[in-house]
Amino acid sequence: MSLQNALLGFLNYRPMTGYELKQTMDVSTSNFWHAKQSQIYTTLKKMEGNGLVISDVQAQDGRPDRRVYTITQTGIADLRSWLSQPVMELQARKELVLLKLFFSADEKKQALITQLQLQRDLHQRELLRYQGETKVVIQQFAAALPGGAKKALLWNATRRYGEMYEEMAIRWIDETVKLIKEEL
Amino acid sequence: MSLQNALLGFLNYRPMTGYELKQTMDVSTSNFWHAKQSQIYTTLKKMEGNGLVISDVQAQDGRPDRRVYTITQTGIADLRSWLSQPVMELQARKELVLLKLFFSADEKKQALITQLQLQRDLHQRELLRYQGETKVVIQQFAAALPGGAKKALLWNATRRYGEMYEEMAIRWIDETVKLIKEEL
DNA sequence: CGCACCATGTAATGCGTTACATGATTTT
DNA sequence: AAAATCATGTAACGCATTACATGGTGCG
Numbered sequence: 001m002s003l004q005n006a007l008l009g010f011l012n013y014r015p016m017t018g019y020e021l022k023q024t025m026d027v028s029t030s031n032f033w034h035a036k037q038s039q040i041y042t043t044l045k046k047m048e049g050n051g052l053v054i055s056d057v058q059a060q061d062g063r064p065d066r067r068v069y070t071i072t073q074t075g076i077a078d079l080r081s082w083l084s085q086p087v088m089e090l091q092a093r094k095e096l097v098l099l100k101l102f103f104s105a106d107e108k109k110q111a112l113i114t115q116l117q118l119q120r121d122l123h124q125r126e127l128l129r130y131q132g133e134t135k136v137v138i139q140q141f142a143a144a145l146p147g148g149a150k151k152a153l154l155w156n157a158t159r160r161y162g163e164m165y166e167e168m169a170i171r172w173i174d175e176t177v178k179l180i181k182e183e184l
Numbered sequence: 185m186s187l188q189n190a191l192l193g194f195l196n197y198r199p200m201t202g203y204e205l206k207q208t209m210d211v212s213t214s215n216f217w218h219a220k221q222s223q224i225y226t227t228l229k230k231m232e233g234n235g236l237v238i239s240d241v242q243a244q245d246g247r248p249d250r251r252v253y254t255i256t257q258t259g260i261a262d263l264r265s266w267l268s269q270p271v272m273e274l275q276a277r278k279e280l281v282l283l284k285l286f287f288s289a290d291e292k293k294q295a296l297i298t299q300l301q302l303q304r305d306l307h308q309r310e311l312l313r314y315q316g317e318t319k320v321v322i323q324q325f326a327a328a329l330p331g332g333a334k335k336a337l338l339w340n341a342t343r344r345y346g347e348m349y350e351e352m353a354i355r356w357i358d359e360t361v362k363l364i365k366e367e368l
Numbered sequence: 369c370g371c372a373c374c375a376t377g378t379a380a381t382g383c384g385t386t387a388c389a390t391g392a393t394t395t396t
Numbered sequence: 397a398a399a400a401t402c403a404t405g406t407a408a409c410g411c412a413t414t415a416c417a418t419g420g421t422g423c424g
Contacts, residue, residue, distance in 0.1 A: 098215075
């Protein structure tokens, strides 16, 4: 359901192809919302069937045709309605690493530590991305759109969430590794 | 795929019915892994077909029959293999609240603040649960199983993740609300 | 009297991933 | 010469949710 809303959100900025939508998501919302190319194509098709978007095929020379999607009035109304409805529950999470750890009482101490350190490296890399590249991308996107300052503030809030999340994850790993070393 | 492993993990402690597995998950892993009752039943059935578990129907008087599942040698081997394989990637997340916030530049300032405060209350409640009830449940479960101390340490690490996550979420909301009030 | 708990499951539908299929252009 | 990028999509499958279906026991 919410991939549709994400796509409407982007198409509300400007008309785009499925390919462009995928790329845009990858550099902006991938932190908290992602989708595969194939799912984006099938979802756009379904949305056109429901009148939320319309598509227009543009021929290109030496390149494949582009199918450009534009949001309709119905789509705009749908997006507004979705944005105005508050989220009343917490999001349920799935964390494979925690699930394994939960059942790992018989695993070797060293294997657990290695696993956690591996994850720590990954979190560290993400943290640096949020602090560097992501900040730059936000400024670029905001400069290219009307109302950029407002948008940049909110986009940066979502970036900041990613940053704080990764910092937390690293703190948790360090604390947990210490505990395993000392008390397991 | 990993619901199967979660179920194997629990059945490795003792034989259980689908109903008991659901209840056990709800008070232990629901923080980082959850499933609906119907999915648990269908998954157990599939697992029996694959030889990971066997079931035995026990008649009861005045109560519905119980189908008790027991882990097989194949199931134990499968669980061990899964536990020994490290997770090499970060988990992708989906956060509906962030997605909405990302597209909310045209929403009323007050609506955004109300939404965030609503979520703050939910996170606060979860935080208290991790600091209270969850701690107690872990002690109870650990006392009833062999190797309880080791298990309690790891279970508590997953509880601590939940606690730290909620604290982080609250900090992020407070920071974001302040930003919206002052700068939007 | 009504609600929660015990206990099982199936069917339909929707969301998401992987694999399949094609082919030119641009960069390394 | 190989890989990445541009650009489209379909088909098969698996994971997950919602709705449907049943019925007795125990508690307030």
